[in-house]
Amino acid sequence: MSFPHLPAPLADALTARGYETLTPVQAEVTEASADGRDLLVSAQTGSGKTVAFGLAMAGELMADGVLPPPALPLALVIAPTRELALQVAKELAWLYAAAGGRIATCVGGMDASRERRALNQGTHIVVGTPGRLKDHLERGALDLSALRVAVLDEADEMLDMGFREDLETLLDASPAQRRTLLFSATLPRPIVQLAKAYQRDALRVSTVGEDRGHGDIAYRAVAVAPSDIEHAVINLLRFYEADTAMLFCATRDNVRHLHASLVERGFAAVALSGEHSQNERNHALQALRDRRARVCVATDVAARGIDLPTLSLVVHVEMPRDAEVLQHRSGRTGRAGRKGTAVLIVPYPRRRRVEMMLRGARIPAEWMPVPTPEAIRAQDRERLLSQLLAPVEIEEDDRALAAELLAQRSPEDIAALLVRAGRAALPAPEELIDREPAARSEHRPGFDDVAWFRMNIGRRQNADPRWILPLICRRGHVTKTEVGAIRIGPSETQFAVPRALAARFAQAVAKTADPSGEDESGVRIEAVQGAPAPAAPAQRRGPAPQRHQARPTRPGQQGRR
Template identity: 70%
Template sequence: MPFENLSPVLSDALVARGYEALTPVQTQVSEDQAKGRDLLVSAQTGSGKTVAFGLAMGDELLEEGRMPYATSPLALIIAPTRELALQVSRELSWLYAKAGARIATCVGGMDASKERRALGQGVQIVVGTPGRLRDHLERGALDLSALRVAVLDEADEMLDMGFRDDLEEILDGTPATRRTLLFSATIPNPIVQLAKRYQKDALRISTVGQDRGHGDIAYQAVTVAPADIEGAVVNLLRLHDAETAMLFCATRDNVRRLHASLVERGFAAVALSGEHSQNERNAALQALRDRRAKVCVATDVAARGIDLPTLSLVIHVEIPRDAEALQHRSGRTGRAGKKGTAVIIVPYPRRRRVDGMLRGARINAEWMEAPTAADVRKRDQERLMEKLLTPVEHEPEDVELAQRLMAERTPEDIAASLVQAHRALMPPPEDLIDNGPRGRDGAGRPERGERFERPERGAGGDQREGFEDSVWFRLNIGRHQNADPRWILPLLCRRGHVSKNEIGAIRIGPKETMFNIPRAIADRFAEAVVRSANEDGEDDSGVSITPAPDGPTYPPRRDKAGHSGPRDGAPRSTLGRAPGGDRGFGDRSGPRGPRGPGGPGGNDRYKPKPYGQRSPRRPSK
């Protein structure tokens, strides 16, 4: 028998499925010491946990290789999301098919009356989400009196999502003799407390190595200016040209915005978030499996449990909230022994936070700049050459058509037309506003003399017109945080609802940055800054703007010739503009419309803040 510790019916199912060996977590839950005991299991995402607990509960469910007749469930599996519950149901279906198992799935978004009828007809295994299972339990449709095994899949995520009360009510309704299996990627303290309450003499199993990052995933951290986030996403998708890619955002609104922007650019993309119905989610996943779509934009919760064999690229468009979220997101790729790439897009002000997160997760990420349009075009040429030079067998009609073309055009013209046609099939890459501060040394800091501030005086040495009477403000970032006028200027325009011409001198110090604006608009600017900040007085990038009555205590930096130079070395016409125009990302510092009735400084025509920089609005004081 290929799998000696397993029941013949389960062993045959694994062989028929193509299994040659068990994964480490599947092996450990099948050993003699684990049989009949409660289990507390931590394993990497994508390590085969679903099949593992399917094998672990075999001894309680099978009698002489068959499922016994039951009027109420013998096994209950609880999962955090609909997609994960449906995936678990599919896995258990083939694993217990020869045993004659009847499986019911109870998840939100589906017809509850059909689920109640299925439960009433008698099933041995029930898979569901906490909320729907609790609803069936309270209505009397779910009878747990005969339950033999309870499984909590992704237990840590269910607690993070606020399902503790649901889980406790469900488990309190099960017999004390049941066997309880807790499976989770991480074992934080809340999971430990849950295990102490509902498990007895649990066997602790961990297949998570010393390096918490998945061994088959290559991590990259791409630094960008805040206004370049969407352009960086486009260039990363084009550079990697992954068969399937998943992009993670923090909110439904950001998923909607990014998805619309990618579709507009020509990407075959689908979206997954809490606002989509179950039918819409199923259609999106099917499009990815059928290769009709290559890009999926999703929130963290919506992507839980998604298993796409062709997924090789994960892009964290917005920084994960913690190391566990980073691990769960990235774990969508690098599964079943395949290689994957996880890219974290890091706005300059957030580099220190991401660096700390990676160190805490013991993940070695390669820090790099965002790919430029030139990088993408170079990679396109390499892919095209590789594709065209691959030997293939030609059909006779293709050879005939090629001969006709050769008679009409030169080989150079035909090859150039072929390249042009190939390039037209793909979305064009984006020209980024700023591809990183110039002159970086090994420590990631700019070399001295390479950064210029916005001049305080005109070419003739006189004070700029309109700034004779000005007010200074302070940013909580400086050279140590890679502050640069090329992305600071759009940020100020966006936060303060002003145009770039209303920003005066920008002086960058080691740990803070000073800038001044005319006193006539200072109050309006300050009120707009407060409205565009969160409760901590910062935006989503961690940047705060506060008044600085005393002004800067350090002089403006100058080049070797003693001149303050242009504010960023870029043409004035390109400052404060993001690639893609007004697609929802980038700067919004164009001509301002008339003020609306929303109080001092209000502007009804002011457009939403760019992607990754939106914050809850606070009422003006």
């Protein structure tokens, strides 16, 4: 037996499952020092924590390695979502199968009457979501009076989702002497408060690295013009060509829009948000698992509890509100020792704020440019060569068809057709705005009579014409050719528009601002009273700062909108 310190049925189950050693979190919670104690565990998603708490609760469930006949539940596992609860139940089922363990599930979207019958027939472990468990408790179908162990899985997510009251109701209905095992990827203040209220002398267990929340995830960050975010998503998907990728948006409307754009461009994508029914969610997840879809566009809540073994790329299309949400999102990949990549798409105005958040969370993200079409085509070439040269078993029908082709076309033509067919299935990469020259000339034809405006951002806020120009166009409802010189100072930026357009431009700016005069990024645009401050002569500024001054833009290099 490979695990002599565990009950024989569980040790045999692990061996049959192919376990040679326990993961760090599994080893920690089965140490002698953890026996019988409440546990406060922080471990990354996908680290084997389901098996960990399955092993940790064995001492309370099994006397001399044997489970009693099924009756009132001895253990309760609470998970934030239906998908995670069913996944947990599936893991515990094989772990306790040899011991004769009976496991009941109570989750939203399932037949409640069938769940009540399962509870009435007796069980050892109940796994469910907070709302459905509370409903069964209040209706008298769930009796927690004999409970010995309560497990809160991904407790931080359950609190984020507003389940604190439900959790407290369930814990208050169970015996005070029960063990409470609290598993959470992060330990924000609400989790610490919950632990203090419902745990006694809890043993703190942490297998999360000190430098970042997920040691198997490579963090990347790209800074883009706000109007180029969607193009950046497309190029990232094309560059990495992940088996499965998850894109996070902030709202269901943004999920709907991005999903439609990706499908239109030829990506096999599905969407998950609060507007989708449970049946639609099931279909979307199944499409990802059987590879009919490779991209999932989702909101934070909709993606919680989802486990996709092939997920290797997470893209934060819209930045999360804090580092904890960032780690939760990113934790969908890099699971159980597999490598993953998390990419943050950062609008230029928010780069400094994101850098501060990453430093605070000790996440060393590598800043990189958005993959260019040239880089993507180079990757495509390598991937196509690898696919076409990979050894495969060829059936006789295929050889016969190949012989017919060779009789009609040359080998070079057939190889070229194969390459063309492979490339035809790939969506086209996008050209980004910031590939155009990053400047505006001081003197351009048609700008002899101009009105000047200013913005409350400058070099200290990473101001750059590459993203300022699209912002001016969007806020003022003008085209790039209608914007004149752009002068970037330390803390403000001045720019010119033809005087004939100034009134219309100012009205459009006012309509696109909030009551305080700023947009969603905190950028204020207002008219300059009087003549603008002249640009400082280059010879007075010295050689070093000249890199900040604008260089003339050649005709035809304005780029695309």
